[in-house]
Amino acid sequence: MTPWWHSPNASDGIFGFWSEADLQAVDEGRSDSLALGLLLALAEIHGVPKTVSHLSQVRVLTSDEIAMPDRQPIAIPDWLGELPHLTQVDARGYSPTSLPVELPVRWGLDADSVLRFARGIDAASLEAVDISEDTSAAALHHLLAFAEGGELALSSLEVGQVVWGDRPDHEQQLSHWEHVPWLEANIDRLLAALPGLRKLSFFGCPLRRVPEPVRAMSGLTDLTLGGLWPESWPDWIFDLRSLRSLDLSFNRMTDLPTALSQARSLTSLNIQGNDFTRIPDVVWDLSSLIELIVRRCPLEEISSQILRLDNLARLVFAYDDQQHHDSIPDTLVVPPPEVARQGLEAIKSYWLQEKQAGVDYLAEAKLLIIGEAGAGKTSLTKKILDPTYRLDAAEDSTEGIDVRAWQFPSAIRVRDHDGERLLQRDFRVNVWDFGGQEIYHATHQFFLTKRSVYVLVCDERKEDTDFQYWLDVVNLLSGGSPLIIVQNRKQGRAQALNVASLRQAYGNLCGTVSLNLADNDGLEEAVGRIRKEVESLPHIGTSLPKTWRDVRVALEADERDYISDEEFFRICRANGFTRDDDIRQLGGFLHDLGICLFFQDDPLLRKTVILKPEWGTSAVYRVLDDDRVIDNLGVFGPGDLPRIWHERTFAGMHAELVQLMVKFALCFPVEHRYVAPQLLSPEQPEHDWDDTGNLVLRYEYDVMPKGIVRRLIVALHDLIDGSLVWRTGVVLTHESGRAEIIEEYHRRRLRIRLMGDDPRVLLAMINRELGLIHRSFPEIRFAKLRPCHCDVCRASAEPAMFTIGELEDFAHTGDRIQCRVSRALLDPVPMLAELSTDPVRRTAALTVGRPAPPPVRETPEVFVSYKWGGEAEAIVDDVQARLTELDVTVVRDKTEMSYRDSIRDFMRRIGAGKAVVVVLDKAYLESENCMFELTTIAARPEFADRVFPIVMADAEIFQPLSRLKYVAYWERRKAELEEAMRGVGQENLHGIREALDLYENIRNTIAGILDVLGDMNTLTPDMHRGKDFDHLHRALRTRLDVD
Structure with missing residues (x-):
């Protein structure tokens, strides 16, 4: 059933600042607290009576300080009194212009608001107060007098403001805080007058010490000392007997005080933004710990000591509850990132398996050979494997991807309880030879992984148009993996490269090598350089449960192209696994490394483990290379599949291979047929479009990955408007909205225009899918823009464009923004509101209580x-x-x-x-x-x-x-x-x-x-x-x- 807060003007993609899960918890009776701004926005959308009737059980309205850091003016409405169980309203996220002080609730306010409503508000009704960098001197003096008069009974005081961005800078703090002398001289007096505090927060304020009166706060349960940078940490902090939550974030620490071990009652510890490469050992003594926050720490290792924390339920890397691929620190080596990104339970399971089964060490890496078709990639691959291989001028270019194993003896560096040592191992390199044809590029992106070595092969041809593309895509997807440029001297000469300039632009470029594959001149140097880089990858020597290696060896010896998931589970059990969850974890690890393909989240593909990824990739590329499919502009049906996949190895696997194509965004279903979007006609079909009142957006990319619009087409294929789809664009329709999306790859941008009575629901769908696509490119950088709506720009084919960020900045300050074409001064809020699927978005909050900018006369x-x-x-x-x-x-x-x-x-x-x-x-x-x-x-x-x-x-x-x-x-x-x-x-x-x-x-x-x-x-x-x-x-x- 559709939740009551959804409407034609409010889709499930609207919650940009508040959590829909929190609203759902209240609606289902699992919670009685809700963000104040969310409540007000819901009332604006649905009306007060409906909102109150559905949320009558709310007891606490929480602060919006994270969502609203600039404290926008707002009139707190009287109708809050219609919530029968309301006991607390925290308005510290705003600057109230009016306050229904007669309500029988306890208030959270900033210090200036306490002064503003001093005559009306009862001191006993104050629950929480904030002091910030711009709090007025009068408000500070009033608060101190209020407290020392014995009238205040605060439970929470915040000095500074908790932020999620960069670590605080003390020089900036000193320049931003208006009343540093007052703070240094009077903070101890203020705290001494508030001994009953339960929550106390210092964040980003220029104190550089922990005030002594905190020591006497026996009832203190939550203490934040973020960005404080004290010269020392007094031991008495960790003796506070009621303390349950401690925040020591952004303090430039490389270790934690040993006295922290005394805080045995701590259930939450936040050490984010510090310089720890390992979680300090003292943490493992905190047996009551339930939550450990380690965001933005350059961790290299999460040790097996984590098994000592029996009560630990949350290990937080990200700013939300989901661990995304880009949440895990790039520096993490142990456990492997592929394990860590699966979460706390996976990390614990990894160490348990190692403890039970013994240890082996990773001596396997991935080498990706890329470049334009015909540059010599396959020849280089074969020369690496066998230097005596004789070049074949008639050799076919690689179609899709070819994977070969390269093995050699090596000494890897390992670390265990006895320290570091060298261990002799047979080193395995999985060499991926990527076909250079342009049609393969978009799908290759799925296999360009971190923790690999990249070799970009180029020759002397000046028309090597893909050279820049490969440099950019490696920079985008490799996570800083080393890159070697190999220049193949086909005619005895190499193309001149500005290596210094390339190194400056691409920090992961570790060298260039010139060779002639025809006579092996330079081959030994090239192979030596490649070996050096693969053997030096950070994950080499990482400890693994011995059972994992045993399964890897068994799979390597299996000559089958694929096996069932049941067979995979059987092999794992035969090699020492006892728990299904551990087997699934190993399957995910092997999939992430590209050793096999095991899509455990897909209802069809999860039944098959593809042992040889090149079997699957060659099958799907074969469809794209099929002459009939090409002539039919990418359309194929079930009747084509036996002809395309006629070999015995593909028998009975047609449905799985088509689903694999869907997974790689290579096709989508349409009425018992399939369409491969990259083979569609390049010509945009003619279609009717009403330009009047269009909502227009543009995404501009520093480096634009190939195939973004094709992935959108596949993801939103059920919304395609008839046959209005082509190779670089699509027209979508949903309810009253219609959208045209066009990719302009060589201009590195995506153009979106929408029409209809209210196309914003459709826009939310497009934004959601684009967000998922963008998330698959960890280093992607882009700007989201919308056109100016002045009269000149409305009539222009190339209007001035504003980034959403600059519109939001001007909206926050209440200023007008100037068009760069007409120089007209404009109100940014309507331009933001047009993009919002609902007032719950930021634009609603920006406009609350905001005075309208004065009209400006425009001179022709x-x-x-x-x-x-x-x-x-x-x-x-x-x-x-x-x-x-x-x-x-x-x-x-x-x-x-x-x-x-x-x-x-x-x-x-x-x-x-x-x-x-x-x-x-x-x-x-x-x-x-x-x-x-x-x-x-x-x-x-x-x-x-x-x-x-x-x-x-x-x-x-x-x-x-x-x-x-x-x-x-x-x-x-x-x-x-x-x-x-x-x-x-x-x-x-x-x-x-x-x-x-x-x-x-x-x-x-x-x-x-x-x-x-x-x-x-x-x-x-x-x-x-x-x-x-x-x-x-x-x-x-x-x-x-x-x-």
């Missing part, structure tokens, strides 16, 4: 586009002088641009202008910057209405033959640039391709633009000057509707 602008210097500039000076009589602003680069301002941003602003005076001469039409402006103007609607040309004699735009000269000019510029690019390595072409695209656009459009301008009734400069620019004056006045 006339833009001038011209080439600097000569007669054109003199004409612009005359135009500007004449237009001073109009109530307009003349915008030209000399007066508008400052040092280091973006030239292109200013040009786009001109291009979007409502009225643009263009002074055309030959120099203008042969200028890259001027033509960027003119093509931008021409790309906007109503080009002929917005442009006001003044044509110089040397422009010669009125005859077709003259106009063709400009087409030929830009054709030459384009050809010259292309020729120059061929002599430069791909890694050095940043920004050059954009110039090539511009030249091509100018060449393609200049004839049409000049045809439009030549057909207008233009005047020469002399004619304009002779009439004192009257014609231009009248035309602009009409266009801008000014007197």
Whole structure:
């Protein structure tokens, strides 16, 4: 049944700041506390009567300090009194403008609010008070007098503010806190007057000591000393007999005081943000500990001592209750991250198995050989395995992925109770040879893993267009794994690489090696370098339960391509496993390392363990390489599968292999058929679209992974609007909303526009799936933008874009944000609200109690586009002088641009202008910057209405033959640039391709633009000057509707 708080305007993706699980717990009677901001937002959506009737059991309204760090003004409503069981309201997340002090509840307030309502509020009704860096001096004095007068009976005091971001910086604290002397002089007096405190928090305040009066607080249960950086920790802290929760986060500690072992009653310990590489031994003495928080510690090891903590139920790496792949520290080696990310029980199980079965040490690594098709990857793989292998010129390129084993004797460094030692082992390297064809790239991303060594093979060909792509994707997915560039000298020469520049851009690049595979020149050096890197990987020598190695050896000896899950369990039991959970844990570990494929969360695939990953990958790639499927634009059906997978090894596994394709986002089902989105037509089908009132978003990526839109298509295939899907885009529909999503890979961006009465539910679905896709790329960096909604930008094909972050920043401060095109000042809140699926989102909280910005009168602008210097500039000076009589602003680069301002941003602003005076001469039409402006103007609607040309004699735009000269000019510029690019390595072409695209656009459009301008009734400069620019004056006045 749909929960009562869901509605057409409130989907399950709306809870950006508050937990839906908390709301559900209250609704089901499992909890009686709820965030104050969430309650108010629900009342705004559903009305007070409905909200109160469903939440009548609420007793405590909790603080929103984490959600609302800036304490927005808010009127606390009287209707809270309609909640019959309400006893406590914590409003410390806000700055109340009014307070129903007559309510029989205990309040949580900031110190300034205590002063503001001093005449109305009863001291006995104060439960909690906050002091922050901007608390006023008057409020501090009032609070101290209040406390020393014996009237306060606080249970909670917070000094500073708990944050989840970077560790506190004391220099910044001293600069931010307005009343440091008062704090240092009076905090002890204040605490001495509040001996009954149960909760006390110091976080990020510039004390650098633990105040002595805390020692006498016998009833203190929760103590936070975060970011305090004291010179020493007094032992008496750990003798506080009632203490149950202790927070020592962000204190730059490398160890914990031994006296902590005295705090045997602690149930929660927070040591996040410190510099521990191992959890300090004293922690293992805290036998009552239930929760241990170790976020943002550079842990290398979680030792077997964790088994001593019988009551420990939560080991917290992340900021929420889920341990994501990016939650575990990159530094963690023991237990393996693949185990640790499964959570506390998996870590305990790992150590129990090792204790019971004995120990072995990991001597296995993954080597991934990548690069463009034909660069020599397969040849290098075979040479690594057998240096005597003779190259075969007719050898086929790798289709998909080929995995081979490379073994050699090695001495690995291990650490045990006796310290470090060298151990002789047969070292195994799983060599993954990746097909270089572009069609495989998106799926390869599933197998590019951390804790591996990458070899990027390139040859002397200048057209190696994928070189930059592979550098970027390794940087994105490898987690800092070492990268070696191998240059294959096919013709006896290697491509010149700027190694210093590459090292600066890609910190994991550990070297380049040049070789000739034809005669093995340089092969020994290359193999030696690769061996050195694989043997030095941090996980080599990690201890493992001996049973794990025994199972690994048994699977390696099994020649089958796949086995059933029942057979896998049988093999594990035969090698010493007794618990099914331990077997599943091992299956997950082997899957994460790429040793096998075992999708335990998939109802169909969990029944099969694929022992040879290349068996599965070659099968799915075979569909993509099938001529009939390609000719059918990616559509295939069950009848095609026996033909494609005709070998005996695939018999009876067709359903599983199709599901594997779905898992890799390679296909989706449609009416008893399947569609492979990367084989769809590249042409966008024509479809109706109403541009009116669209909601528009754009994602811009520093490095854009391939196939994002295809993964979206697969994930949301049930929402596709008929046949409106193509290789780089899709149209989706849901209820009253419709969305068009287009990937522009070479511009590193994703464009989304939505239409309909309320498309925000559909937007929530898209955002949720995009979030899941983004999460699979731990190092991904992107900006989420939405267009400006000023009049100029609404009419523009390329409006100014604001990042969501900057809109939120301006909304928080209540300031207007300025459009970079029109310079109009705008209220950011409506732009945020349009993106919100519900007022429960941040934008609702931003607007609560927020005064509306004052209206701003916008002066019409006339833009001038011209080439600097000569007669054109003199004409612009005359135009500007004449237009001073109009109530307009003349915008030209000399007066508008400052040092280091973006030239292109200013040009786009001109291009979007409502009225643009263009002074055309030959120099203008042969200028890259001027033509960027003119093509931008021409790309906007109503080009002929917005442009006001003044044509110089040397422009010669009125005859077709003259106009063709400009087409030929830009054709030459384009050809010259292309020729120059061929002599430069791909890694050095940043920004050059954009110039090539511009030249091509100018060449393609200049004839049409000049045809439009030549057909207008233009005047020469002399004619304009002779009439004192009257014609231009009248035309602009009409266009801008000014007197």
